[in-house]
Amino acid sequence: MNRLQMHGLAGAVALTALLSPMLANAQEINFTDQEGREVHLAQPAERIVTIPMPMASTVIALDGGTQSLVGLNPVSKTAIMEGILGKIFPEARDVTDKVTAANFVPNVEELAAVNPDLVIQWGGRGGDLVDPITNAGMTAMLILYGTEERTREYMSMTATALGKPERIDALVAWRDRVQHDIEAKAAGIADADRPSVLYLGRALSDLTASGSGNSYNNWYINLVGGQNAAAELEGTKPVNKEQIAEWNPDVILLNAFEPDLGVEWVYKDPILSLTNAAKNHKVYKMPLGGYRWDPPNQESPLTWMWLANLVQPDVFDYDLRAEMKSAYETIYGYQLSEADIDGVLWMDMQGDAAGYDRFKAQ
Amino acid sequence: MISLEKASVRFGPRTVLDQLSVKVEVGQSLAILGPNGRGKTTALRAMLGFQPLSGGTRTAPEIVGYVPQAAGINQRYSVLDVVVMGRAARLGLFGQPQAADFDAAREVLAEVGLLHFAEAMFDRLSGGERQLVLLARALATGSNVLVLDEPAAALDLKNQERLLSLLGKIRAKGDKAIIFTTHDPNHAFAAADDALLMLPGAAVLSGPVHETITAKHLEALYGVSMRLVDMPGPNGDMHRAVLPAFAGKVAA
Amino acid sequence: MTSIDNQLAGTPRQLGIVSRHAAIYIGAMLLLLAMIFAGMCLGRYSVDVPRAMQIIWLSILDPARPLDAIDERIIILVRVPRVLLAAFAGAALAASGAALQGVFRNPLVSPQVLGISQGAAFGGAIAILLGVWGLPLLAIVFFCGLAALALVGFLARIDGRTEIVTVILSGMIVGAMFSALVSLIQFLADPNGPLPAIVYWLMGSFASTTWERAAIAVPGLVIGMVFLWAMRFRLNILSLDEAEARSLGAKPELERWLIFALVALIVGSQVAVSGIVGWIGLVIPHATRLLVGHDHRRLLPVSMLLGAAYLVAVDTIARTATSAEIPLGVLTALVGAPVFAMLLRHHYRERNAA
Numbered sequence: 001m002n003r004l005q006m007h008g009l010a011g012a013v014a015l016t017a018l019l020s021p022m023l024a025n026a027q028e029i030n031f032t033d034q035e036g037r038e039v040h041l042a043q044p045a046e047r048i049v050t051i052p053m054p055m056a057s058t059v060i061a062l063d064g065g066t067q068s069l070v071g072l073n074p075v076s077k078t079a080i081m082e083g084i085l086g087k088i089f090p091e092a093r094d095v096t097d098k099v100t101a102a103n104f105v106p107n108v109e110e111l112a113a114v115n116p117d118l119v120i121q122w123g124g125r126g127g128d129l130v131d132p133i134t135n136a137g138m139t140a141m142l143i144l145y146g147t148e149e150r151t152r153e154y155m156s157m158t159a160t161a162l163g164k165p166e167r168i169d170a171l172v173a174w175r176d177r178v179q180h181d182i183e184a185k186a187a188g189i190a191d192a193d194r195p196s197v198l199y200l201g202r203a204l205s206d207l208t209a210s211g212s213g214n215s216y217n218n219w220y221i222n223l224v225g226g227q228n229a230a231a232e233l234e235g236t237k238p239v240n241k242e243q244i245a246e247w248n249p250d251v252i253l254l255n256a257f258e259p260d261l262g263v264e265w266v267y268k269d270p271i272l273s274l275t276n277a278a279k280n281h282k283v284y285k286m287p288l289g290g291y292r293w294d295p296p297n298q299e300s301p302l303t304w305m306w307l308a309n310l311v312q313p314d315v316f317d318y319d320l321r322a323e324m325k326s327a328y329e330t331i332y333g334y335q336l337s338e339a340d341i342d343g344v345l346w347m348d349m350q351g352d353a354a355g356y357d358r359f360k361a362q
Numbered sequence: 363m364i365s366l367e368k369a370s371v372r373f374g375p376r377t378v379l380d381q382l383s384v385k386v387e388v389g390q391s392l393a394i395l396g397p398n399g400r401g402k403t404t405a406l407r408a409m410l411g412f413q414p415l416s417g418g419t420r421t422a423p424e425i426v427g428y429v430p431q432a433a434g435i436n437q438r439y440s441v442l443d444v445v446v447m448g449r450a451a452r453l454g455l456f457g458q459p460q461a462a463d464f465d466a467a468r469e470v471l472a473e474v475g476l477l478h479f480a481e482a483m484f485d486r487l488s489g490g491e492r493q494l495v496l497l498a499r500a501l502a503t504g505s506n507v508l509v510l511d512e513p514a515a516a517l518d519l520k521n522q523e524r525l526l527s528l529l530g531k532i533r534a535k536g537d538k539a540i541i542f543t544t545h546d547p548n549h550a551f552a553a554a555d556d557a558l559l560m561l562p563g564a565a566v567l568s569g570p571v572h573e574t575i576t577a578k579h580l581e582a583l584y585g586v587s588m589r590l591v592d593m594p595g596p597n598g599d600m601h602r603a604v605l606p607a608f609a610g611k612v613a614a
Numbered sequence: 615m616t617s618i619d620n621q622l623a624g625t626p627r628q629l630g631i632v633s634r635h636a637a638i639y640i641g642a643m644l645l646l647l648a649m650i651f652a653g654m655c656l657g658r659y660s661v662d663v664p665r666a667m668q669i670i671w672l673s674i675l676d677p678a679r680p681l682d683a684i685d686e687r688i689i690i691l692v693r694v695p696r697v698l699l700a701a702f703a704g705a706a707l708a709a710s711g712a713a714l715q716g717v718f719r720n721p722l723v724s725p726q727v728l729g730i731s732q733g734a735a736f737g738g739a740i741a742i743l744l745g746v747w748g749l750p751l752l753a754i755v756f757f758c759g760l761a762a763l764a765l766v767g768f769l770a771r772i773d774g775r776t777e778i779v780t781v782i783l784s785g786m787i788v789g790a791m792f793s794a795l796v797s798l799i800q801f802l803a804d805p806n807g808p809l810p811a812i813v814y815w816l817m818g819s820f821a822s823t824t825w826e827r828a829a830i831a832v833p834g835l836v837i838g839m840v841f842l843w844a845m846r847f848r849l850n851i852l853s854l855d856e857a858e859a860r861s862l863g864a865k866p867e868l869e870r871w872l873i874f875a876l877v878a879l880i881v882g883s884q885v886a887v888s889g890i891v892g893w894i895g896l897v898i899p900h901a902t903r904l905l906v907g908h909d910h911r912r913l914l915p916v917s918m919l920l921g922a923a924y925l926v927a928v929d930t931i932a933r934t935a936t937s938a939e940i941p942l943g944v945l946t947a948l949v950g951a952p953v954f955a956m957l958l959r960h961h962y963r964e965r966n967a968a
C-alpha cells in the first residue's frame with residue numbers, strides 16, 4: 001500500500017470510528033415514560049406485551065401488524081375476537097393473553113415465557129402492577145389514563161419504542177385536526193342546548209355510571225356539545241335506576257365491554273324506558289372497531305365524530321362512513337367494506353335509533 | 363322407678379363404674395356417697411341417661427326431674443319462666459306454655475315456698491333461692507323420679523336446712539323416687555331411706571341408711587376417722603349425726 | 615339484697631312488667647311501620663308524600679293496574695319490593711342471630727361465625743360464574759350454605775358429641791375456606807362479565823331487587839322465620855346447659871341441627887338475592903336483649919321487628935344519601951361495629967355492677 005492509500009484508509013477508519021457511535025445510537029432508543037421513568041431499549045422493541053386493554057390494538061396499528069406483539073390482556077383478546085381487528089389481522093387471535101389477569105396484575109412466569117423486550121403497563125396504580133415486571137429484569141413503559149394529551153403522549157412513546165416515530169405523526173395530526181374542528185363548531189353551543197348524556201360503564205352485572213373527574217368519557221361528552229348527566233359523581237360509581245330516572249338523561253350510551261348488552265335492555269326496562277333518552281330513541285351502544293370506542297385509543301376521533309353527530313345533529317354532520325374508511329386505510333392499511341362498517345356501528349341492533357340513518361350506507 | 367342393672371362405664375382403659383346395680387322405687391329415697399373422683403357424678407349421669415353405658419342396662423321413665431348443682435344459665439329470665447321450662451317435655455318442639463302450664467308452675471313454686479318470687483329475675487336471687495327454683499323446675503316436669511346433684515353443697519346452713527326439709531316433705535308424700543349425691547353423711551340421715559357407698563376401688567356398699575352409714579364404713583369410704591353421735595334435736599327427739607373425728611376442738 | 619326487695623314483688627310489679635313489654639312491642643311495630651313508610655317515600659327521584667301514598671293505595675286496591683308514569687313505576691316496581699325484601703331479610707337475619715346466640719349460649723355468634731354466609735356466597739359466586747339464575751341459583755346457594763354447616767358438623771364431631779367451642783372454631787375454619795374459594799372464583803371470573811357482579815354482590819346490596827327476586831327469596835325467609843318463632847320456647851331450653859336441656863326432654867343435638875338448617879335456609883335465601891349482609895344477626899339481638907331480656911318468647915319477635923326496621927332504614931340510606939349507591943354491607947358494618955362496641959360496654963358495665 002502506498003502512503004496515499006494508507007492515509008485514505010486511516011481517514012476512513014477514523015471517520016468510521018467517529019461515526020460509529022452515532023450509527024450505534026441510531027439503533028438505541030431512550031425516552032421518559034409518563035411516570036418519569038427512563039426507558040432504555042437497545043434496539044426497537046420486537047417483542048412487546050401490552051397490559052392496558054386498548055394498547056394491543058394500538059401496537060398492531062402502529063406496527064402495521066402483529067409481528068411485534070407477543071402478549072396482551074384477556075379483555076383485549078375478547079375485543080379482537082368479537083370485533084373487526086380479528087378479521088383484519090387474524091394472527092392476533094393467536095397471541096397469548098395469559099401474561100396478565102384482566103385486572104392488570106401480571107403473571108410473571110407467563111411473561112418470562114414470552115421473553116418480551118418491552119412491557120407496556122398502567123402507571124399511577126401502585127407497585128403491585130409494576131414491581132413484578134421490573135424485579136424480573138424486564139423493561140416496563142408506564143402510561144397514564146384519562147386525558148387526550150396523555151393519550152397522544154403515550155401513543156407517541158409506543159411508536160418511538162417500535163422504532164417507527166413517523167407512524168404517529170399522521171395520527172396525532174388527525175386527532176388535532178378533528179379536535180379543533182369539533183371545538184370550533186361546539187364553541188357557540190349554549191349550556192341550555194347541551195343535552196345530558198349518560199355513559200353506563202357496566203349495566204348487566206351491576207350498574208355503574210361515569211362521573212366527572214379523570215374520565216375520558218366525560219371529556220368527549222363535553223367536547224361534542226353534551227353535558228355529563230352523572231357529573232355529580234366522582235369517577236365511576238355504582239348507581240341505581242331511580243337515580244338514572246332522576247337524572248333523566250337525553251342520551252344513554254351503553255358500554256361495548258358487555259357483549260350481551262344491547263339497546264333493548266334499556267327499552268325493556270320499566271324505569272329506564274321512561275327516560276327522555278329511551279322515549280326519543282337516543283340509546284346507543286358504543287361501537288366496537290379496532291378497539292372498543294369507549295376508552296381512548298387510535299380510533300378516538302371516530303368516536304368523537306360519531307357522538308357529535310348524534311348529540312348535536314344540527315351542528316355536526318360528519319360523513320362517518322367516509323371518515324372510517326379513510327382512517328382504517330391509514331391506521332391499519334385496510335379497506336373497510338360496507339358490511340364491515342355496519343358491523344362496527346351495530347347497525348342491525350340500533351339502525352333505527354334517532355339520528356342513525358345518517359350513518360347508513362347510501 | 364329408676365334403676366341401673368350391672369351398669370359399667372369405661373373411659374378408654376379406665377373403668378369408672380363396674381357392674382353397678384342400683385334400684386330406687388317410687389316412694390324411696392337414695393343417697394349416694396363417695397370420695398371425689400370415685401364416680402358419683404358418672405353414676406348420676408348414667409342414671410339420668412346422659413352417660414352411654416359400656417355394659418348393663420338402665421331403666422327409667424321418659425323424663426327424669428334433674429336438679430343440677432348450679433344453674434347453667436345466668437341470664438335474665440323471671441323465676442316463673444325458669445320453672446315453666448320444666449313443662450317443655452309435654453309441649454314438644456313447637457309448643458308454647460299456656461295458662462295451664464303457668465298455673466302448674468305457680469303450684470310448684472308454692473310447694474317450695476317461693477311463689478312470691480315468681481316475677482323476680484332469676485339471676486338476682488341468692489344461691490339458695492336459685493337451688494329451690496331449680497328444684498321447682500324439676501318438680502314441674504311431673505316426673506316421679508327426682509335426681510339431685512349434690513344439693514345443698516354450696517349452701518349456707520340456713521338454706522341447707524330449708525332444702526333438706528323440703529326434700530323431706532317431698533319424700534313424705536311418697537310419690538317420687540329420689541336420688542341425690544352428697545358429701546355429707548348427715549344429709550343422708552336427714553333425707554334418705556337407703557344409701558349407696560362407693561368405696562375406693564370398685565367396691566360398693568348399699569342398703570338402708572342406718573345399716574350402711576356406720577363409723578367403720580365411713581372410715582373405709584373417706585379414709586378419715588368418724589364418730590357417730592346421738593343428740594337431742596330442736597323438737598326433743600333424738601337425732602343421729604356423723605362427725606369426722608377432727609371436728610370441734612381438743613378439750614383442754 | 616335484691617331478694618329482699620323482690621319479696622315485695624307482687625301484682626303491681628307484674629302489671630308493670632306486662633305493660634312495659636306491651637309498650638316495647640308496640641313501639642317496635644310502630645318503628646317498623648315508620649321505616650317502611652319512609653323507605654317508600656324516600657329516594658333519589660323525588661316523589662312527594664301524598665303522591666307516593668296515592669300510588670301505593672291505588673295499587674293495593676288494584677294490584678294489576680298498569681303503571682305508566684315513571685313515579686308510579688319507581689314506587690311500585692323499585693321501592694316497594696326493595697323495602698319489603700329488606701324488611702323480611704332484616705327480620706329473618708335478626709331471628710337467626712338470636713337463635714344461634716341462644717343455641718351457642720354465646721352472644722358473639724352469628725351466621726358468619728358458622729361459615730354459613732361464606733358457604734352461601736361461594737354457591738352464589740359459582741352460580742353467577744355459570745350464568746345460573748332464579749330458583750336454580752337459590753338451590754345452589756342453599757345447598758352450599760348447608761354444606762358449609764355439614765362440614766362444620768363433621769369437623770366438630772368428637773366422640774360422637776359436638777362441643778360448642780369446637781363448633782365455633784370449626785365454623786371459623788370452614789368460613790375461611792369458603793371465603794378463599796370465593797376469592798379464587800373472583801380471580802377466575804371474566805372481568806367483563808361476572809367478576810364485577812361477584813365483587814359488588816359480596817358487599818351486599820338490595821339494588822337489583824325486583825318483584826321477581828323478592829319472590830324467590832321471601833318464601834325461604836318466611837319459612838325460616840316462622841319455624842324459628844315457633845321454637846322460641848324451645849330455644850329457652852336449648853340455651854341451657856346440655857345436661858339440663860336433656861333432662862327437660864330436649865334432644866339438643868338434633869334440635870340444634872334443625873335450628874342450623876333453618877338458619878341456612880334464611881341466610882341462603884338472603885345471600886342469593888342480595889349478597890352478604892352482615893352485623894344484623896349480631897347487633898340486633900343484643901340490643902333487643904337489653905330491652906326485653908333473654909326469654910326467647912319475647913326476644914325473637916322483638917328482634918325480628920327491630921331487625922326489619924333497622925335494615926329498611928340502612929338500605930334507604932344506602933340508596934338515597936348520595937347519587938352513588940353505597941354498598942349495603944359497608945354501611946351495616948360502619949353502623950353496626952360502633953353500635954356493637956357500645957352494646958358490649960353497656961353489657962359489661964351492667965354485668966360488673968350486678
